[in-house]
Amino acid sequence: MKTVTLTINGQAVTVNEGTTVFQAAQAAGVFVPHYCYHPDLSIAGVCRMCMVEIEKVPRPQISCNTVATEGMVVRTDTPKIKDTVKGVLELHLINHPLDCPICDKAGECKLQDFYQSYGLYTSRMEHEKVHKPKVQDIGTIVLDSERCILCTRCVRFTDEVTHSNELGIFNRGDRSELRTYDEGPLKNDYTGNLADICPVGALTAKDFRFQQRVWFLDKTKSVCTMCAHGCNTAVSINSSTKKLYRVEPRRNPEVNQSWICDTGRWGIHSLTENRVATPLKNAGGFLDATWNQAFSEMKRAITEAPEKTLVFLSTAMTNEEVVDVCQVMFALGVKNFSWLVDEAVVSETQPFDGILKHHDLSANARGTAEILKRLGLTNLGMKAGIDKVKTQPLSQVVAVGLDAAQGPLWVEVAAVIPTTTQSFVHATNHHPSFEAAKWVLPNTTSFEKTGTIVSALARVQKVNRILPAQGLARDSHALAWGISRGDDRSVPSKERAKTIFESSIQSWFCPGEKFSQFNEMGVAL
């Protein structure tokens, strides 16, 4: 690939041929203000903010559409450019409503940001602003076309990514108005991304409406575990109230560009209701019990009849948890392992809707399968495992690390539980099918644990703990440790995950990666 070298603000930059001046500036770490440019959308060139001065070109040029050529001299900080950007910004703002106090975007709104760095003028607009329809409910998103600066990011999104052609700009001139063409609700699974890419508060998520001010939120990088695609996310919580407010996409050109689906974004709320809070012993009805009793019971049951025990490994567990559980169970003599996955769809590696969604809801199916192979344990597979319990009296079942995100898989496991003498279900949420289980133990969700997972795209990515465990929930590390010791002395899960990562996962899946500074973009298997 031929490269070109140009100088930006006196700094030499070498980029591939065909990249635009804007991307070259970004590569050189020079920030150029912009509204309509988005790395994963086509070039619109309508906001006119990314003006730069190019030697031997009389007028300032927009950098998002100008291709960098050899020996080009570009300046982004001359007084002329500062004035031009200030002038363009002022024209962006003259008809913008003064909604900052009630606008959810305040704090991360690009009009505010660029006003602070490029504007700082006193407004000269004394005439009536142009009024357009204000609060409009378009399904999962609230549209306020008065705030809209018509940068067309959302229009391009519904054209180029979801191909649903729902949003358009109607009328002409400053009467131009953004709305869905039939004024009906949005009908695609990726509407949440509209609220992210909208640089202002015209499109805001109904789920986050008036919930919290963004400057109270802390973001942590993580990975979505609601399906096998492993989209990179950034989860925002209020660290003082430990409340989870928002899951946003994090750009990863290899995996999910800059998008996540609405299930991954808003599905988390359904997971926070009716969580299993304490270990429950089933004596005619569920009674609260302690982890101590649970662990001693489990150790006793498993050591009594290891060959009769079947361990269901949920594919929502991290690699480290799977290794931990398998090693402990193997040490206790258990031979029968089977992963909990919808085998019909687990082999699908590409999203079925051509964008992100997968039928396979498991987060770490490939990791689990790979680890069982590496540990030399046979993976019976879910159907075979269940039949083994029905036919040959495998009397004891231990279902480890179940996550509500796995959805309907539990029903099949539950059908088997009544025939067993001893059953332990380690799950995040209650589910009617657990009535027959002897023990139900609280599991942590993917927001409450740290570890690596392998997505359907065979990419090793790291899930980071965002919230403390809810109630008495314990992750599978603590479970494995508890079973091996038979009592409840607490165990630092993170250190355990780190040691297991360094001892096995690192060499198997991602040599050279360190647990704490794991590659944010993930590593191919």
Add this chain to the structure above:
Amino acid sequence: MKYEFTPERMKEFQKVKAKYERPRSALLPALYLAQEQWKFLSDEAIQYVAGLLEMPAREVFEAVSFYTMFRKKDMGKYCLQVCNNITCTLMGSEALLDLLHKELDVGLSETTKDGMFSILSVQCLGSCGTAPVVQINENYYENMNCDRLKITLQQLRGTT
């Protein structure tokens, strides 16, 4: 009522569509045909045209709202379009507008109760040499003045 072109109009549409490399290029002619048949472009008419041209309905709605000559609501039998640009204003088009408002007693882009006339203020019609000009439906009435406008109104009323 089922929104469809009459057979001859459909034949005309197919003839026009064949002239273009891509069906969607025939958007404006198709909208003209639709406006000819239903007098204005209702949502159903626009959906029908979008289907004919195999293009997203959004883009047809956008185009209809973009171009000034497409009517989104029923207008009068005669659209009195008075040019409001420089030369026509210099030559007295404002007097014509005042006369129309007084005579028909409706405001701008409104239709008289009997559905006969609508008054529109439009941009330059390319007839500055013979200003002021009033376009009624598709015909230009040039070198217009108040008296001739009154006479024209009578004539138009007379022809119903």
Add this chain to the structure above:
Amino acid sequence: MKLLAPERRIILKNIETPNLHQLSVYQAAGGYQTARKAVAMNPDAIIEEVKKSGIRGRGGAGFPTGSKWGFVPFKTGKPIYLLCNADESEPGCFKDRLLLERNPHQLIEGIIIASFAVRSLKSYIYIRGEYATAAKVVQKAIDEAYGQGFLGKNVMGSTHTIDVVLHRGAGAYICGEETGLISSLEGKKGYPRLKPPFPAVSGFLNCPTVVNNVETLSTVPWILANGGEAYATYGTEQSRGTRLFCVSGWVNRPGVYEEELGCTLRDMIDGHAGGMKEGAKLKAVIPGGSSTPPLTPEEVDKATLDFETMAKFGTFLGAGGIIVIPDHFPLLKLLERLTEFYWDESCGQCTPCREGTGWLYKMMKAIEHGKGTAQDVANLQKTANQMMGVTICALSDAAAMPVLGFLKKFPNEFKSAREHT
């Protein structure tokens, strides 16, 4: 008073012939001979001839037509399109309408020659929606031409195919801009496109496209018939040939006049247009259509109608729309109408133009109604400057330049507003 003699006219040579719009009459006057000659020539020779004539685009930009044709990459294998821009919506201009209604065959002959020269097999005439009668006349002329085999397959016995399609616009000034026209022709809103890529490289359906004005194409037959040098003898060194001027406003004989480039503005107003109506005093002249800054009476006396002199006076020849403003007409009213025009016609794609035109109009309306303040006048200047040179197409500049021109050359018109704080 040096006026172009009727027999030396080029475009309007036989405009007075009755029924010239009919093919038979046009042929009787020597029509289509040049086209027949052209299709037998080598296309590059035609381009060379047009280059030698030095003719520059008559639509308003004034880009040399010869070089415009020369930019087209002929060997890309993609079809090449020739678009005739008949969307004439510039306030003050009505010359294309005259040509379309009275002499459509001259345009068609020009299109045949131009299409042959740039190897285009398909061309569109994008006519403005309001010109309904002109559209009917042109469509009939096209059908006649097809009937005679001047269009379609094996044009005039050659192996070349040239199809011409009339496409009616629907009321959008912005579709007069090259790339706005192309977007409209592709069944979209008339949004101008980012340049680069320029239309010559990737225009209609991303194929090489040449867009020429009606008048430019109508001149091509004469140029080919009499040779480029003959055309170059007309006009001045940098502004060759003749062009149509539309004189309107407070003159005795408003109308379309063909005149050699370089003739004085005074001759045009007093000679062709019969001087000021009712002996009124001249206040200002808009030389090239609404987007060109005005000329003061003193400048009018010194100005000659050609590209270079107009530039000296800080204005442009534009599309040739000369609007003569009498003393009794308030310029604030004119500016209010002008800013309303650009506010109404801005396509709204780029922010500076979309919001700027609206703001200019609001300020002008306030000033015109006597409610304007000194702040408004200062804002007018600053906003107009902010709108210059920052958008995809030139409408933003076209909206700002007249305002700046009037502010600079007619400051006392704004005096009443300035005192009003």
Add this chain to the structure above:
Amino acid sequence: MSGRSLRSRSYLWPIFIGMWITARHLFFNLFHMRCLPTIQYPEQRRNYSPRFRGLHILTVKQNGDIRCTACMLCATACPAACIHITADEHPDPNVEKYPREFNIDMLRCVFCGMCEEACPVDAIRMGPGYELAGFDRNDFIYTKDDLVKNGNNTLSHVTHH
């Protein structure tokens, strides 16, 4: 017992001197009540300067609607983090956002006035009220209604343009 005179050691004399000074003040004040600095609180009250930062007030618009738009700037500016607001959708779509709850924990408030300065719509002010006694810690959590009620009886209705 050196260095102390017989009189001071005799104990009765200093008592007498002390009583004498007290009686002098007593009888002087008894007959010159007017120039006494003390006031009869609560019947009489000291008037503080208008800039006195006392108990908060949530101002209201002319139609009685609370002026606060729940923009959280006061909560952000508050050094003691004692303002807790939960926003909600206002029934009137033109207003859009209003505080469903607006609690100030007076025990934490340092009465610095940062909230008053941060507020973009002059919805919160520090009024002249300084009687903040309460029997229970929860009494000190002033809710929205308390703060609005506080405004009504303290401020003569401030006209807002």
